[in-house]
Amino acid sequence: MTTTPRTEAATPWSAVSIVLVGAFMALLDSYIVIVAGPAIQADLGASGGELQWILVGYQLTYAVFLVTGGRLGDLYGRKRTFVAGMALFTLASVACALAPAALALIAARLLQGLGAALMLPQVYAVITVLVPEQGRHRAYGVLGAVMGLATVGGQLVGGLLIGADLLGSGWRPVFWINVPIGLVAILLAARLLPESRAPLARRLDLPGVVVLSVALFLLAFPLIQGRQAGWPWWTWACLAAAVPAFALFVLVERRTADPLVRISLFRARPFAVGIPLVATIYALLSSYYLVLSISLQDGLGLPALGAGLVYAPAALTFFVFSMVASRLVPRYGRRVLESGAVVLAIGYALTAAVLLGGLPFTPAAVIPTLMLQSVGGGLLITPSLNAVLARTDPADAGMASGVLSTAQQVGNALGVALIGVVFFHAFDPATAGRAAAAAHGLGMSSVFTFAVATVAAVLVYLLPARKG
Known part of the structure; x- marks a missing residue:
């Protein structure tokens, strides 16, 4: 196992501070776009359905790939996976800010969600691996506070940026704000975040990834889209199909030597x-x-x-x-x-x-x-x-x-x-x-x-x- 020993309190806390930035950004972007929705729709001429996908596309890829993101950290290193997720999130934020049309913004938001799914599991993993057990309550206290501030701050920051209309850029600063923060976090993570991985993990359980991703999609998609769509028949069909899909996932994992x-x-x-x-x-x-x-x-x-x-x-x-x-x-x-x-x-x-x-x-x-x-x-x-x-x-x-x-x-x-x-x-x-x-x-x-x-x-x- 390549986990860094827990020796000095300063080292784990500097690492925790870096990954907390990723948690804040991932949650902030779930809320900041809600405030920007009307401005985005007016500027890009987005339909109601396109606006819904701009809002929920991020949440969908985020939810579906979190378990896979956590396992990739076990396999290839939590530091490496966190930096990769932050880089993808930052690049996707640039693509969001520059999006010329609604479809381009939807695609960039899907990538943003994938980057967040790579980042967030590493936050919990880094705390579990690097922070001594007696210090974890404080670490999780800070994490909870950061999440609470991101929940409220998303709408506060979004309202400020939309109201300021910086250089006539309208809604686009709600995505540009991620870029300098992301770049600084990548540089600090490369320098200060110790690497760790699971000692017995050998390969990614691809059948498990596929089955779980399908099961989570069948569960999350109708929950996210159901009310706006008026709960048509396909939402209930997806929810019903999620049950055997999860049962199949359990069966696959029980028969896999290195499960997801x-x-x-x-x-x-x-x-x-x-x-x-x-x-x-x-x-x-x-x-x-x-x-x-x-x-x-x-x-x-x-x-x-x-x-x-x-x-x-x-x-x-x-x-x-x-x-x-x-x-x-x-x-x-x-x-x-x-x-x-x-x-x-x-x-x-x-x-x-x-x-x-x-x-x-x-x-x-x-x-x-x-x-x-x-x-x-x-x-x-x-x-x-x-x-x-x-x-x-x-x-x-x-x-x-x-x-x-x-x-x-x-x-x-x-x-x-x-x-x-x-x-x-x-x-x-x-x-x-x-x-x-x-x-x-x-x-x-x-x-x-x-x-x-x-x-x-x-x-x-x-x-x-x-x-x-």
Whole structure:
């Protein structure tokens, strides 16, 4: 095994800081383009279907190839795979910024998603391999904070760049911003990031790659496209076909000497429970901020930047309590996650009570409950990432990280699909006016996320109870 020994604290933390840049960029580009969507459509003359593909094409290749990206890191080196993913992501960002037409932008976004799929699993793998076990809670706390800032920052940065219209370039700076960051990250990674790979990995399981990619496509594509398409028959056919496809993948992996995913990983309770827990958490995280953004902009008429400022206090709260959780978990263990799950559920319940209780829908009415949600999220989300990988053998770090990253993306797609049904069924401006309709839609969405958060709380109680 070529993993660098864990000797000096400064070396792992410099490496972690570099890969965190990749995590931030990968997540940022999931959100920054949402704000830029109307400007892109107007400038390129994109149809509604083309705009949807500009938004979801990135998410699709991102979700489908995460496990493969993690395994490539095991085989060929996590540093090498991270640098390759960052280079592809940066080049694809240039292609996005220069795209002369909608189809060119769609192709570049697909490549961007592939680059992100190579980068993100290496983040978890580097933390697992390089950071000593007693320091991982803090590393995952920083990672969770970075992800939270990227979630909110995507819309804030997007709103600022679109509003600034730098040199009359319109929406294109939302992609140009990736280029200098990417180049600096590549240079720093080449110099400071130690190389590591799995000692027993010999070759890429191509049958596993093909079968899993098909299975994930059958699952992710209808979830991403279903609501916009009106849930036609083919979306249900794809979802039904995903079940035997995943069963075939398990069969293939059991018969492969060097599998893409070692099924025995799921024999460990932290991993077996943690993967559905992470999927459940991410089913409510990103989807809720999406309907919140719609409610603030379409319901209250706020600009994108104004909407971002509404949940900026929640982002700051999430950052603080992610750091607090990293210090509490080594002492109190699962009780921190239990407390976070309960507070998160209460935050959604109070938001629903405020919005459905007849009070006027204003930013001041929801900011306190959003901050309460972030208290719970900070205590739950970042420790849950460590809970999944805490007992993973470093030799399986890339494999396990790919599965974890995929759970996040599949959970995100599932949450967006389900909350979209709830929100748009309840959002009816024609009968109640836009502000009242948005309050009702967001309130019903809060009821839905309260139910999902309750499921997450149950899963937390199934994790091992030991401390640390």
